[in-house]
Amino acid sequence: MSTRISDWPVAERPREKLLARGADALSDPELLAIFLRTGVAGLSAVDLARDLLAEYGNLGALLRADQARFCQTSGLGPAKYAQLQAVLAMARRHLASEVSQRCALTDPDATRDYLRLQLVGMQHEVFACVFLDTRHRVIAFEPMFRGTIDGAAVYPREVVKTALGHNAAAIICAHNHPSGVAEPSRADRDITRRLVDALALVDIRVLDHLIFAGDTSVSLAEQGLL
Template sequence: MEAPGVPILASAEVEAPHHVGHRERLRERFAKGGAEAMPDYELLELTLFRSIPRRDVKPLAKALIARFGSFAEAIAAEPARLAEVDGIGPAVIADLKLIEAAGRRLARGEIVGRPLLASWNAVLDYCRVTMAFGTREQFRVLFLDKRNHLIADEVQGQGTVDHTPVYPREIARRALELSATAIILAHNHPSGDPAPSRADIAMTREVVSILAPLKITVHDHVILGRDGHASMKALKLF
């Protein structure tokens, strides 16, 4: 029986959980102002909405930023490290890796079919998206044709946190196989500092010396880090 003076609320009038209204407000802000109008943790919230539909994800988004440092670093983190964060399960990891893959695909689309020396910022963006936040060194070679269009983008080696084995003669062999007339070298420094090491300089000069008699040009060796990038060509190191 209904108690005197105490109305029964219709189910439609029951107040929705706080995070429901918060999600709508975030979506509206993103629609109006785009990503530039939002801090990294809010972008992560938007990403997490799909994989965690019925929970306040702000604390989880902030935990990811605290652990990895930024939106880009959280997206690029290895699945095993993501799984160490309380509340991150397979669905979240799959969605974060999907965002990472989409970013790489978009960045690659900016360099395919274009003369790379005329699209240098796009080359740097692509290398940054694919390599800058890795926890192990990775060495990549972009092979170009006579118009400086991309023939192939290949990872030649992956190593430890501070070393990747590189074989200059293998680079030369592969360039000849692909009929490449030029290459761009790129690798990352997981320490974050993109400054070239003595070993980087020596290896680059060896690659240049082996490729020169074959009429294959080394346009640059770019080193990527969380703090930016270094161009060995611009630094006049070869």
């Protein structure tokens, strides 16, 4: 097949396919090809997208790449990296708008997607909280503590103080594991219990503690650890 997508049958061109059938009908390489717009010598945008996904392993890893690594790839550069960051920022803001209007308990998938996007690309461990009102709608998202790749120091007193400042009725905690393993550690379970106990003193509930690692996530609530 020609390396020029414009030479392909119309029904097989990613942009036309998206317009005709919707984004969900496209594969990851096809979606990425629309973002890339052009290929490189000897490769169509779809071929380049396939090579990138093979190099990074999956789309999520590509989205998490830092600028230095991203720009090392032929066909990519600072302009494409800036476009990618703009896309991610728009996705974050869209999901923030969505979850702010919904109950976090009745739409957990949207909440999880929102938090995953907030923490994507972090090279260090970051502990964050989503503060919720009495109807469990989002008041605010705040990164609370930043640590090294080995862990973050979390101080329940600061979480309580911030929750009271937002007049929150409940919170959802989240942090990333740059190690790539989402399973909660003993320290994760311990800090969750300390937060539950501290916030209970001021009648604020901890609804969940989510741990993200790459494209996977674990809910301590779903594991019965809350």
